[in-house]
Amino acid sequence: xxxxxNLIVKIKFIIIIIIFCIAIYISYGVYKxxxxxxxxxxxxxxxxxxxxxxxxSTIVKEKVSVDKSYLGFDVVAKLIIPKINLETYILKDYQExxxxxxxxxxxxxxxxxxxxxCIAGHNYEKENxxxxxxxxxxxxxxxxxxxxxxxxxxxxxxxxxxxPENVEPLSQDTSEKRVVTLITCVNYSKNRLIxxxxxx
Numbered sequence: 001x002x003x004x005x006n007l008i009v010k011i012k013f014i015i016i017i018i019i020f021c022i023a024i025y026i027s028y029g030v031y032k033x034x035x036x037x038x039x040x041x042x043x044x045x046x047x048x049x050x051x052x053x054x055x056x057s058t059i060v061k062e063k064v065s066v067d068k069s070y071l072g073f074d075v076v077a078k079l080i081i082p083k084i085n086l087e088t089y090i091l092k093d094y095q096e097x098x099x100x101x102x103x104x105x106x107x108x109x110x111x112x113x114x115x116x117x118c119i120a121g122h123n124y125e126k127e128n129x130x131x132x133x134x135x136x137x138x139x140x141x142x143x144x145x146x147x148x149x150x151x152x153x154x155x156x157x158x159x160x161x162x163x164p165e166n167v168e169p170l171s172q173d174t175s176e177k178r179v180v181t182l183i184t185c186v187n188y189s190k191n192r193l194i195x196x197x198x199x200x
Contacts, residue, residue: 077111077146088128112149118181130184154197161191169194
């Protein structure tokens with residue numbers, strides 16, 4: 001009789017644990033859905049695109065509004081690469097703590113100005129990191145948005161790997177063109193993957 005009662009108590013305890021785990025799982029799913037919805041809403045609210053006609057020409061520029069900070073770090077631009085569903089802020093200063101959060105300006109002029117704007121990012125398996133740069137191909141487009149120059153469209157013209165000590169990809173000799181260079185680690189940090197794009 002005692003053994004039977006112990007068995008019933010154990011079964012009830014197991015059922016309670018199972019119900020508790022299911023409740024936690026459902027709660028996490030709801031939390032994740034809400035977080036994704038908030039991120040999408042935040043993104044739509046903070047990149048308000050406004051077409052502004054230049055008085056001296058017929059060119060139409062896109063004026064954008066990019067947040068000036070992200071998780072306590074100063075932001076200088078926003079990078080969007082449609083092919084790999086990447087949308088990330090670019091932090092103003094290159095520092096170890098900031099690199100854990102998202103990509104950062106590594107070298108070069110201000111965003112969307114003449115020269116080679118170099119961006120470094122970890123290849124962590126996170127939605128705003130550079131883990132899918134390896135899937136890009138020559139001809140793919142990327143967009144760089146900043147509060148000074150608006151939105152500029154770039155087309156990828158070169159993809160290659162270098163040793164970490166090779167600084168050639170940082171060169172500012174761009175023949176007066178706007179260039180964006182994306183840098184991330186590959187082969188367990190033995191190499192750097194370089195993706196370079198020029199303004200269309």
